[in-house]
Amino acid sequence: MSAVPTSEGKVILSALIKAIQDNKQYLSDIDGLIGDGDHGVNMNKGFTLCGEELGEKPVDLSEGLKTLYMILMTKIGGSMGPLYGMFFKAMSKACKGKETVDAVTFGEMLIQAKEKVMDISGAQLGDKTLLDCLIPAEEAYQSALDAGKSFAECLTAMSTAAEKGRDSTKNLIAKVGRSSRLGERSRGVLDAGATSCCLILQTFATTLQEQMK
Amino acid sequence: MQKIINKPNEVVDEMVEGFVKAHAGLISKTDNPRVLKYKAAPIEGKVGIVTGGGSGHKPAFIGYIGKNMVDAVAVGEIFSSPPAQMFYDAFKAADSGKGVACLYGNYAGDNMNVKMAIEMADDDDIAVKTVVANDDVPSAPGDQLNKRRGVAGEILMWKVGGAKAAMGANLDEVIAAAQKAINNTRSMGIGLSPCAIPEVGHPNFKIEEGKMEVGIGHHGEPGLDVCALETAAQIAQRIADIILPDLPFNSGDDVAVLISGLGATPPMELYILFNDVEKILTDKGINIHIAYVGNYFTSLEMAGVTLTLMKLDDELKACMDYECDCMGLTQFGRN
Incomplete structure (x- = not known):
């Protein structure tokens, strides 16, 4: 099977929520090195609220992502509320009305997410933000897709690039956001947003791949 | 904590x-x-x-x-x-x-x-x-x-x-x-001890005993330098040397002065600092039109202070002198 029914949204949302909950402390610890140490706390709050809102019922993927972005945009502030709010809003919109998520649809979800995050943040590749994970991950996915790879292979390519992108933030100097005030002192530490973005993209990849089996 | x-x-x-x-x-x-x-x-x-x-x-x-x-x-x-x-x-x-x-x-x-x-x-x-x-x-x-x-x-x-x-x-x-x-406004902070977000549970930055963070931000963002803790007079001079030329504030200017504690510094110390700031401004011929000293804008339990100066023209003076009533700042009209 090379597509996942959107009716399986619950499985994907639950995996995303669990991934953030499991990494709450890790994300806060990374953020604490050059930020104020609340990235995991805020992400966990938003994703946990989403889990409570969704409850046990099955949910369509687009609807589930909508619940998530509405909570991020209305209840979670900081920078991550708008950034991930726009990220999941774009993803939700790109799979709205689809029966299944296939390789092309997921590629569209990634492109839209990337563009919306770039638009709201005004950040570029190399600014030490979540875009340093998202941009190369999206590009690797599209290259694999253009090369005729399967959905599962495209997701693997995305995961690998996401991880590389996340790790690339270690040697970058922050250009936007709170840590940008640190200049040279921001070098040597992973960006918390890129770290959570990698976690989210890899969770999408593994969950979709499992659903395809 | x-x-x-x-x-x-x-x-x-x-x-x-x-x-x-x-x-x-x-x-x-x-x-x-x-x-x-x-x-x-x-x-x-x-x-x-x-x-x-x-x-x-x-x-x-x-x-x-x-x-x-x-x-x-x-x-x-x-x-x-x-x-x-x-x-x-x-x-x-x-x-x-x-x-x-x-x-x-x-x-x-x-x-x-x-x-x-x-x-x-x-x-x-x-x-x-x-x-x-x-x-x-x-x-x-x-x-x-x-x-x-x-x-x-x-x-x-x-x-x-x-x-x-x-x-x-x-x-x-x-x-x-x-x-x-x-x-027309310039500010600068000095941090003496860190603060902790309750849910994080511990401070996410350090200021060693006997040191101060020069130019600290309102969330503990690192400043320009970490140096040995100085006297109030030295701190006043250090801040003045950075913020006065930045606008610049010149002899003959009228200013509003705001000294705010960052949370854990006693108001007594804020007045000691104000005393030194006033001397520096007076020496430079800068006239204090209105002053505020207290905990106006804090950062949890951080110890330290911010000094803020605003250069005033007639319009800004009229606005600063205007009556207001809120928990943080209540004053009768001054004109």
């Missing part, structure tokens, strides 16, 4: 509840539990003044809700911008049809959330214009003013914007006055 709290993840909600109960004559709740407004807002015929930001800065931001000051405030988590929805709900709570001046500080999260909130308000035909405070001198060089953070100078911006709106100015006039206020 020794704190008088209940649940670390509910400190903001419980603080808001307590604040509303304590200042029931001044403050009203709104439909959004994280948006508070002046009891009389929206005031017929007056431009609404809105601000918002992360919590942990008491009396900022909600302490400046009141008469001839801020009409509505969006209350974020500790040190974290309120979401767009809260800013939008604050716009609605403040708008009487004359538009809203959203006067806030230059932080990435606030910038994004305000931007999204303005788009939401546009659908409702609420006119919203912004002034973004950037008074913190050490946070970026003088050729990158748009990168500087907003700190205690925000209070003077609200005072001017609030007074201007109360005098009957239209939205563009309020925005112009508030922008002039912040353009």
